[in-house]
Amino acid sequence: MLYMNDLIKVLETYRLENKISQKKLAKLLGVSFATINRWFNERNEPNKIQSYHIKKLLDTQKFKDKHFEIT
Secondary structure, eight states: OOOHHHHHHHHHHHHHHTTOOHHHHHHHHTSOHHHHHHHHTTSOOOOHHHHHHHHHHHHHHHHHHHHTOOO
């Protein structure tokens, strides 16, 4: 189980690895740019619904990476 700080760190890594702006990430998660920025600057934490959508986004990416894995 990921704690909130860990979840945000994983989200930030995902964002950087996929070259996604905070603005685009906000749109993907259905929140404002300011909300994303507050999470990354540790001024605020996602609520339960937002955490669910973050996990869903990250799990979807894991599935894609695993499905298209080159061996």
